Amino acid sequence: xxxxxxxxxVSGAPGxxxxxxxxxxxxxxxxxxxxxxxxxxxxxxxKLLIYGxxxxxxxxxxxxxxxxxxxxxxxxxTGLQAEDEADYYCQSFxxxxxxxxxxxxxxxxx
Amino acid sequence: xxxxxxxGPGLVKPSETLSLTCDVSRYSISxxxxxxxxxxxxxxxxxxxxxxxxxxxxxxxYNPSLRSRVTISVDKSKNQFSLTLSSVTAADTALYYCAxxxxxxxxxxDAFDIWGQGTMVTVSS
Numbered sequence: 001x002x003x004x005x006x007x008x009x010v011s012g013a014p015g016x017x018x019x020x021x022x023x024x025x026x027x028x029x030x031x032x033x034x035x036x037x038x039x040x041x042x043x044x045x046x047k048l049l050i051y052g053x054x055x056x057x058x059x060x061x062x063x064x065x066x067x068x069x070x071x072x073x074x075x076x077x078t079g080l081q082a083e084d085e086a087d088y089y090c091q092s093f094x095x096x097x098x099x100x101x102x103x104x105x106x107x108x109x110x
Numbered sequence: 111x112x113x114x115x116x117x118g119p120g121l122v123k124p125s126e127t128l129s130l131t132c133d134v135s136r137y138s139i140s141x142x143x144x145x146x147x148x149x150x151x152x153x154x155x156x157x158x159x160x161x162x163x164x165x166x167x168x169x170x171x172y173n174p175s176l177r178s179r180v181t182i183s184v185d186k187s188k189n190q191f192s193l194t195l196s197s198v199t200a201a202d203t204a205l206y207y208c209a210x211x212x213x214x215x216x217x218x219x220d221a222f223d224i225w226g227q228g229t230m231v232t233v234s235s
Contacts, residue, residue: 002157033219034219034220034221036220036221036222038158038222044227045207045225045226045227045228046158046207046222046225047225048221048222048223051212051220051221051223052220052221057223089157089158091158091221091222092219093218093219096174097171097174097218098160098173098174098218099148099160099163099173099211099218100160101157101158101159101160102157103157104156104157104158
């Protein structure tokens, strides 16, 4: 059971917009700690997609965006492409002095 | 570009100790205190679990659920850091990643910006 809760799966057609939620509590996201997002393509290591809730590393398309409010955060992907099919993970910090991850969301491009 | 590469035995017997090393290239661990060096694992078909981090000073931070069995150390002369996990069981079977976590002033709150490719460790007799 992950500390941060994500939907197991989401799907969308090419060109559509999808969002992935990441829900925590007052010990992690709600305590003000940043949320980061990773993309894990099949058979590869996770890649940093969004850091500090809303920031994109160099090279990440602006189709990817992040937001945070209260005890939750969201990753939005617009103009969905086949190459976006992957697992997505959120990460934050918990006051138990631990880095915590969400359980992951599998994105299927229909 | 900074690269991380994990290495170690792919098979470990139950109750024994798992030992992995992460070689860091194109960046000197000893030069900067801007990063932590960490281990994260992923059981087959499951999500990510943070194991622990080490700072270039040697200060360590461990997942409370694994603390009693984990040791992370750094060898600045070899520009590498290592993980040992004792008393392993089948539940420790996973893909083990080493990764670099930024340090922006608060401990453990920032993102992991560079990851190794991962090394699979199976616990079986």
